[in-house]
Amino acid sequence: xxxxxxxxxxxxxxxxxxxxxxxxxxxxxxxxxxxxxxxxxxxxxxxxxxxxxxxxxxxxxxxxxxxxxxxxxxxxxxxxxxxxxxxxxxxxxxxxxxxxxxxxxxxxxxxxxxxxxxxxxxxxxxxxxxxxxxxxxxxxxxxxxxxxxxxxxxxxxxxxxxxxxxxxxxxxxxxxxxxxxxxxxxxxxxxxxxxxxxxxxxxxxxxxxx
Numbered sequence: 001x002x003x004x005x006x007x008x009x010x011x012x013x014x015x016x017x018x019x020x021x022x023x024x025x026x027x028x029x030x031x032x033x034x035x036x037x038x039x040x041x042x043x044x045x046x047x048x049x050x051x052x053x054x055x056x057x058x059x060x061x062x063x064x065x066x067x068x069x070x071x072x073x074x075x076x077x078x079x080x081x082x083x084x085x086x087x088x089x090x091x092x093x094x095x096x097x098x099x100x101x102x103x104x105x106x107x108x109x110x111x112x113x114x115x116x117x118x119x120x121x122x123x124x125x126x127x128x129x130x131x132x133x134x135x136x137x138x139x140x141x142x143x144x145x146x147x148x149x150x151x152x153x154x155x156x157x158x159x160x161x162x163x164x165x166x167x168x169x170x171x172x173x174x175x176x177x178x179x180x181x182x183x184x185x186x187x188x189x190x191x192x193x194x195x196x197x198x199x200x201x202x203x204x205x206x207x208x209x210x
Contacts (some may be wrong), residue, residue: 083101
């Protein structure tokens with residue numbers, strides 16, 4: 001998938017994936033990660049998700065990575081924060097109190113640049129990537145976060161009925177990506193009301209990786 005695809009999504013405001021309220025599955029299941037206030041949560045491919053605001057309000061520190069500079073600027077505007085901006089290699093860093101958002105390609109983000117991660121909230125990232133990129137992404141994420149625990153939200157549906165994103169992730173693929181690094185627990189599996197994008201039946205799944 002070309003980077004230009006996502007830049008165009010933000011430039012044309014074609015961001016139906018962006019929601020105006022914190023994700024209910026995050027609100028319901030985040031406590032399963034057993035984090036203390038002040039611990040740092042990494043949100044890959046974060047866009048301007050209001051889930052970040054929810055995490056900050058609950059007393060956590062947040063780090064994120066996003067390809068679109070426009071999305072990150074909008075995020076800080078909506079948070080009513082004025083970030084300090086610096087550059088490290090090919091990555092820009094937008095920082096304010098308890099938050100660091102990196103602008104650039106996630107594969108250019110190293111563990112050294114990212115810093116400490118206590119947990120990962122992986123909602124809209126894995127499902128945003130085509131199959132040929134998913135193995136690289138999951139391995140890279142494990143590496144740069146030092147195998148931090150994850151709350152992972154994804155979809156499963158008949159990929160022949162609809163093109164991604166979001167792409168379908170089967171239970172077998174979850175095992176393929178994570179079984180060597182984590183103890184995997186399925187927290188909930190539920191039908192998507194009205195189907196995914198109104199096109200096909202789908203299940204939304206929440207996985208705890210520890």
